[in-house]
Amino acid sequence: MEEEIHAPAIGELPNRKVLNKATLVAAGMAALLLVTVVLPAEYGIDKTGAGRLLGLTEMGRMKRAAAENDRATPPAKLPPLDYKAGQTGELRVALAPGEGREVKASMRAGGTMRYEWSTNDLPIHYELHGEPRGAAKGVYTSYKIAVSKGESGDFTAPMEGTQGWYWRNDTPMPVIVSVKATGEWAKFEIVPLKPRPTN
Amino acid sequence: MNEGMSSGSWRQPSAWRCLIAFLLLLLVAGAASAHGVAESDKGFLEQATGPQIGAFLYLGAKHMMTGYDHLLFLFGVIFFLYRMRQVAAYVTLFAIGHSTTLISGVLMGTNISSHLVDAVIGLSIVYKALDNVRAFEAWFGWKPEPRIAVLFFGFFHGFGLATKLQDLGLKQDGLLTNLISFNLGVEIGQMLALAAILIVMDYWRQTRSFVRNAFRANVVLMTAGFLLTGYQLAGYWVLER
Numbered sequence: 040m041e042e043e044i045h046a047p048a049i050g051e052l053p054n055r056k057v058l059n060k061a062t063l064v065a066a067g068m069a070a071l072l073l074v075t076v077v078l079p080a081e082y083g084i085d086k087t088g089a090g091r092l093l094g095l096t097e098m099g100r101m102k103r104a105a106a107e108n109d110r111a112t113p114p115a116k117l118p119p120l121d122y123k124a125g126q127t128g129e130l131r132v133a134l135a136p137g138e139g140r141e142v143k144a145s146m147r148a149g150g151t152m153r154y155e156w157s158t159n160d161l162p163i164h165y166e167l168h169g170e171p172r173g174a175a176k177g178v179y180t181s182y183k184i185a186v187s188k189g190e191s192g193d194f195t196a197p198m199e200g201t202q203g204w205y206w207r208n209d210t211p212m213p214v215i216v217s218v219k220a221t222g223e224w225a226k227f228e229i230v231p232l233k234p235r236p237t238n
Numbered sequence: 239m240n241e242g243m244s245s246g247s248w249r250q251p252s253a254w255r256c257l258i259a260f261l262l263l264l265l266v267a268g269a270a271s272a273h274g275v276a277e278s279d280k281g282f283l284e285q286a287t288g289p290q291i292g293a294f295l296y297l298g299a300k301h302m303m304t305g306y307d308h309l310l311f312l313f314g315v316i317f318f319l320y321r322m323r324q325v326a327a328y329v330t331l332f333a334i335g336h337s338t339t340l341i342s343g344v345l346m347g348t349n350i351s352s353h354l355v356d357a358v359i360g361l362s363i364v365y366k367a368l369d370n371v372r373a374f375e376a377w378f379g380w381k382p383e384p385r386i387a388v389l390f391f392g393f394f395h396g397f398g399l400a401t402k403l404q405d406l407g408l409k410q411d412g413l414l415t416n417l418i419s420f421n422l423g424v425e426i427g428q429m430l431a432l433a434a435i436l437i438v439m440d441y442w443r444q445t446r447s448f449v450r451n452a453f454r455a456n457v458v459l460m461t462a463g464f465l466l467t468g469y470q471l472a473g474y475w476v477l478e479r
Contacts, residue, residue, distance in 0.1 A: 049318075049452050053376050061457045062373070069464030077469050082476045106477055181409060 117173050120225040122147045128227035132216045134163075134208035141230035142218050143203035145172075146196035152222025156204070157189030159215045167194075169202040194222075201230075289412035291419045298423020301399070303431050307359050307466055308395060312428070313435055314366030314459050315388060317452075320443075328388055329432060335392015336399065337421050343400025344408065344417055352405070353474035355398040360470060362391035363463030367456040399424070 047053035053061075079090020083100030090096035122145075132140045144152060167183040180197070186209075196202050208214045220227065279297055302308055315332070319325050342348075365387060368374060374381035399420075408416065442448050 047371065047453060049449060050372075052372050053453070055376055058371065058373050058376050061371070061453070062368070062460065065367075065457050065460040066464050068461045069468060072461075072465055073468040073472070077465065078472055081469065082472060084472070084476070103476065181411070184411075 120145060120147070122150060122223055122225050124223040125221070126224060126227070127219075127221045128224075129219050130217075130227070130229055132206065132218075132229055134206060134214045134216065136208055136211050136213070139205060139207035140216075141203060141205045142216075143201040143228065143230050144220065144222070144224040145226040146199070146202050146222075146224050148196055148199045150196045150223040152194045152196075152202075152220050152224065153192075154194060154218065154220040154222075155189075155191035156216055156218040158217075160188060161208075161210050161212055161214045162186050162188055163214050163216065164207045164209050165190075166205045167203070168205065169196065169198065170200045171198045172200040174200065203230075288409075289415035289419075291415060294416045294419035295423035295426065298420040298425075299427030299430065300423075301420075302424050302427030307356065307363070308428070309431055309435070310363050310459060310462055310466075311359070311366060311391070311395070312432060314363055314370060314456070316432070316435060316439065317366075317370050317456065317459075325432070325436070328385070329428065331385055331389045332392040332395070333425055333428070335389045336396030336424070339393045339396030340399045340403075340421055340424070341417055343397055344403055344413070347404065348397070348400060349404055350397055350401055351474055351478055352398060352401045353470045353478060355394055355401060357467045357470040357474065358394045359391070359398060360463050360465075360467030362394065363466065364460050365391070365463075367460035367463060370456045370459075371453055 047057065075087055075089035076093065076095065078099070079085040079093070080095035080099050082103045083090075083096055083098075085091055085096040085099075090099065128144070130142055132142060134140060146152065164186050165184070166181055168179050168181045170179045194202065204218070206214075206216050279300075312332075315328055316325055319328065365382075369381065369384060369387070372381070403417075403420065
């Protein structure tokens with residue numbers, strides 16, 4: 040099946056017949072590999088059965104399921120939360136030296152909150168951040184990290200999930216943080232103790 | 239181009255030889271992850287806040303050196319470039335192209351489907367292979383200006399990077415510094431990859447095998463481009479539609 044053809048030399052204008060055939064060979068080979076190898080191995084699509092024969096289709100199905108899972112945000116399994124506007128919350132957190140705590144509001148994407156927090160006049164390390172709802176442990180987005188005695192502002196949640204502050208007392212004195220907020224959320228609470236060694 | 243080279247009578251690239259050459263190519267590229275950023279790096283990018291010059295330089299360079307689509311395109315671009323000055327000119331154009339869209343794309347939040355962008359990158363490889371065998375002149379008696387084409391496809395390679403970086407949720411804090419670092423890293427990685435490709439090409443060009451196989455190699459390159467395009471279009475069809 041190998042034909043002897045005068046193929047073009049380097050820099051020479053190729054004969055159209057040779058060129059057309061070469062292009063078709065390239066496209067055909069690509070299509071063949073796509074259908075028999077790549078589609079089964081990447082997406083679990085196996086029209087010819089070659090993927091199963093080569094042991095690729097199962098891998099492709101798994102990859103595809105994982106990719107589709109990643110894209111579905113938030114995962115469909117999570118029940119809708121009851122976000123209510125016009126709520127008010129007021130919390131106090133006492134932090135021993137070296138201790139860290141979080142206050143979080145469960146908010147919908149685009150939900151807003153007006154907040155104000157202050158300490159007993161001692162500087163405290165804090166991070167304003169949010170965790171997407173249903174995200175894996177340790178996945179979060181940081182909005183602001185600073186040291187301050189207090190701060191106030193308006194916050195709009197960029198995604199559905201828990202939004203709020205992590206405070207860590209780096210002073211040798213006990214620090215009391217008082218937070219007041221009004222806005223739209225399903226829950227506003229002190230998160231059970233769980234140190235965040237990353238900061 | 240090089241009158242000293244005799245025009246040999248070659249065999250039409252046979253299907254089997256192409257297949258074998260291509261599978262070897264895949265094996266070599268197999269170690270390289272496609273266009274994406276590796277999973278472990280993703281974790282870092284999601285957590286990183288503030289300027290991280292060293293880390294982003296490294297990630298940019300790594301991305302370029304392990305992205306087989308970029309490497310195939312570069313291979314095609316320098317296939318027939320013999321002079322260092324020409325190589326430098328083309329690489330500069332490519333760098334201008336992808337830097338523009340990488341930085342502006344992330345800053346403006348442009349988000350195109352990464353599958354579609356990668357499909358165009360696959361086509362850029364097909365284009366370069368065809369250009370190398372002077373196909374456009376043979377077909378139409380006219381060919382796109384290669385410098386403009388390299389710049390144009392540079393834009394797409396940059397868009398691909400921009401889309402992927404944004405998918406990782408980069409922080410505003412230190413964004414510009416990190417972006418410029420990543421982009422510089424891409425240039426460094428490109429230079430390193432290019433140096434490796436040039437060394438191999440220089441050696442190969444001095445052998446008779448180059449004369450015999452130049453046409454065939456570009457047909458294989460074209461095959462890889464078509465395959466990448468099909469792979470990405472299928473990804474768009476399956477996952478994003």
